[in-house]
Amino acid sequence: MTMRLVHYSYPVAYRGFAPLAARFNRSPWSGLETEIDRLFTAAQGEAGGAAPPGRFPVDVYEDKANTYVRAELPGVDRKAINVEVVEGNLTLSAERKTPAAEGRAETSISLRRSLQLGEKVQADRITAAYENGVLTVTLPKPEEARPKKITVTVS
Amino acid sequence: MSLSASPMPSSPLPSPDAPGHAAATGPAIKPAFALSESADAFHVEVALPGVNKDGLELLAENGKIRIIGRRAWRKPADWTSLYRETSDDGFELVLTHDRHVDTGRITAELRDGLLRVALPKAEELKPRKIKID
Numbered sequence: 102m103t104m105r106l107v108h109y110s111y112p113v114a115y116r117g118f119a120p121l122a123a124r125f126n127r128s129p130w131s132g133l134e135t136e137i138d139r140l141f142t143a144a145q146g147e148a149g150g151a152a153p154p155g156r157f158p159v160d161v162y163e164d165k166a167n168t169y170v171r172a173e174l175p176g177v178d179r180k181a182i183n184v185e186v187v188e189g190n191l192t193l194s195a196e197r198k199t200p201a202a203e204g205r206a207e208t209s210i211s212l213r214r215s216l217q218l219g220e221k222v223q224a225d226r227i228t229a230a231y232e233n234g235v236l237t238v239t240l241p242k243p244e245e246a247r248p249k250k251i252t253v254t255v256s
Numbered sequence: 257m258s259l260s261a262s263p264m265p266s267s268p269l270p271s272p273d274a275p276g277h278a279a280a281t282g283p284a285i286k287p288a289f290a291l292s293e294s295a296d297a298f299h300v301e302v303a304l305p306g307v308n309k310d311g312l313e314l315l316a317e318n319g320k321i322r323i324i325g326r327r328a329w330r331k332p333a334d335w336t337s338l339y340r341e342t343s344d345d346g347f348e349l350v351l352t353h354d355r356h357v358d359t360g361r362i363t364a365e366l367r368d369g370l371l372r373v374a375l376p377k378a379e380e381l382k383p384r385k386i387k388i389d
Contacts, residue, residue, distance in 0.1 A: 165334070
C-alpha cells in the first residue's frame with residue numbers, strides 16, 4: 102500500500118462530507134438513473150464487484166479525535182491502493198485484478214472515489230489500513246477542533 | 257451452464273439438518289458475484305467485504321451451495337456515522353446446481369474479502385474422449 106499526501110491548500114471551512122461522484126451531470130435525473138442502475142446491478146448480483154465499474158461504496162464516521170473513511174474494496178491489490186489528499190479532497194484509488202483463467206486473459210479494473218473533506222485534518226498524520234477487503238482511512242482532527250475538557254480548580 | 261443463482265437470497269430457513277445456522281444469521285443481502293466455467297469445474301467469485309474466515313459458512317446440500325458471511329467489524333460505540341453507503345447486514349448467496357458438482361471436492365479460498373470457490377464437475381460431466389475400435 103502506498104500513501105501519497107499532497108497538501109496544497111487549506112481545507113474548505115464548512116463541515117460535512119459530500120461525495121463528488123456523478124453529482125453534477127446534465128439532467129437533474131442523471132444522478133438518480135445512476136443510482137437506479139446501481140441498485141439493479143446489485144440486485145442481479147453479476148459482474149463480480151461494485152457497479153458501475155470504478156465506483157465502490159464508502160462510509161464516513163467520526164469520533165472525538167478522528168474522522169474515519171471506510172471503503173469496501175474486496176479483492177484488490179493491497180500494494181496498488183492509493184490514498185491521496187489534495188486541496189481538501191480525499192481520493193481513494195485501487196486496482197482490481199482478475200487472474201487469467203481458461204480462455205480469458207488477466208483483466209484489471211481501476212477503482213476510484215473522491216470525497217470532500219469538510220473539516221480540517223492533520224494531513225501529515227493520516228493513516229490507512231486494509232483488512233478483510235475494507236480500507237479504513239483515519240484522518241486525525243486538528244488539536245483545536247477536538248472538544249477539550251478544562252478542569253478549573255475552585256479555591 | 258448448469259449452475260444458477262436463486263432469484264432472491266433465501267430467508268434463513270430453519271432446517272432440521274442445521275439447527276445452529278438459521279438462528280445465527282440476521283438480515284442478509286445478496287453479494288456481488290461472478291460465475292465462470294472451465295473444463296473440469298465451475299468457479300464462483302463472491303465479494304464479501306468485511307467478512308473474515310470465522311464469519312464465513314459454506315454449505316453444500318441438496319443441489320444447493322449456500323454461502324453465508326457475517327461482517328467481522330462492528331462500529332465502536334463512540335463512533336458516529338456521518339454518511340453511509342454500505343450495510344451492516346451479512347451476506348447470503350444460494351446457488352442451485354443440477355447435481356453435476358462433486359460436492360466432496362469443493363475448495364474455497366477467502367482473501368481480502370473476496371471468496372473464490374471451485375466446484376469440481378462430477379466425472380460424468382467432464383469431457384471424455386471415446387475410443388473408437
